[in-house]
Amino acid sequence: MDLEEQSLVHVVPDNNRSTEPHVLQRSADISDEAVATLQLTYGKGDPLNRRRFLRYGAGAAAIAGSALAGYEFGRWQTSLVPPSVSTVTETQTLHQTTTEIAKLASVHGRLFFDFNGNGVQNTGEPVVAGALVQLKDNVGKVIAEALTDSSGDYKLEDVKAGRYRLRIEAESKFRYMCTSGSQFRPVSGDYDLALNEPTKLDLGLMEGFLTLPFGKGTNFKQSIFVDLDPSSRVRDWKGGNFSYDGHRGIDYDMPQLQKIVATAPGIIVEAEDGWPNNPRVNYTNLGLMEDGNRIIIDHENGTRSIYAHLHGGLKVDPRPLTLLYTASDNLQKVERGQFIALSGNTGTRTMGPHLHFQVNRYSTYGEWGSPLDPYRDSYYGTHGYSPYSNNISLWTKDNDPQYATPG
Secondary structure, three states: OOHHEEEEEEEEEEOOOOOEEEEOOOOOOOOOHHEEEEEEEEEOOOOOOEEEEEEEEOOOOOOOOOOOOOOOOOOOOOOOOOOOOOOOOOOOOOOOOOOOOOOOEEEEEEEEEEOOOOOOOOOOEEEEEOOOEEOOOOOOEEEEEEEEEOEEEEEEEEOOOOEEEEEOOOOOOOOOOEEEEEEEEEOOOOOOEOOOOOEEOEEEEEEOHHHHHHHEOOOOOEEEEOOOOOOOOOOOOOOOOOOOOOOOOEEOOOOOOOOEEEOOOOEEEEEEEEOOOOOOHOOOOOOOOOOOEEEEEEOOOEEEEEEEOOOOOOOOEEEEEOOOHHHHHOOOOEEEEOOOEOOOOOOOOOOOOEEEEEEOOOOOOOOEEEEEEOOOOOOOEEEEEOOOOOOOEEOOOOOOOOOOOOO
């Protein structure tokens, strides 16, 4: 047998040992088929450059540390024990790929001209075609968009479930929108949506946000408008003199005990109750409240509506004037068309049963504000500018006040 056949381990020791080869003798009864040669070469002077070579004879399944083909290490004769044993461990990493199926959602609905601001398309209310409807994510990126068709319908499909903002771009005359009588907002604002499944959202578009302060069928006469002229002269929104000097609201002559309703959703910031009817006749104390029993609603858009000369026994909770408030004050909320009082004849300024309705606008939170005519001034700017006039109408339909509920 030559040296290669006799040698199981051929070792070149490190720098501190002899460089002569040392042979680990194989017992003669190991068959040629079980020959295994392991050569570990440590480069002299370069211990980091190590290579291991394994060569297995026919039928050999394992070497170094296990019984080789059923033989024990005790049957080996050792002329020199190697100074150390090196173990090489091979690891394998299993990468698992998980495929997530995104849940898809959609939103669809209809846009229409909402005459009465209740968020429901009633008979005679036309659709709004050609309006742009966009779905945006939380950073304003457009995720989906569509134009309303000839039926006013839109549909945004196959969007990943989540939170979005719905934005509308329509004809410029539409300045407000709503989904019900309990809320409204500017068209320039967005609706927050949580989409987890197919969702329907109809939107009523309005030119203004106010409806009449009483229901259809009420017996009334519109007697006096807002005086738009700041001087001693008188001018109403039509350019006529259907007012009197210094009058800052609209008077609706009507019998007592007619139902008075909220002209728009909002928060009750005053509900003054307990004043008697016709104090000019029954009381000499003219220090009584001029407006008598009065309700003020803050619409949370820089305007408030005022309802004066009401009958005693208001249909909302009494409250002193509270122009500064927070959510923790839990002020009473009302919806459009909600029954809030009965018409009356209270206050020192009353000249007979009627409702005085007035709109005030304010720019600083907590201030009383100044009167504003809800009618669009037909002569805006042509008779000089008035602090009380408006070049737009606050009624849901331009200069055409509508009832809060369909008749």
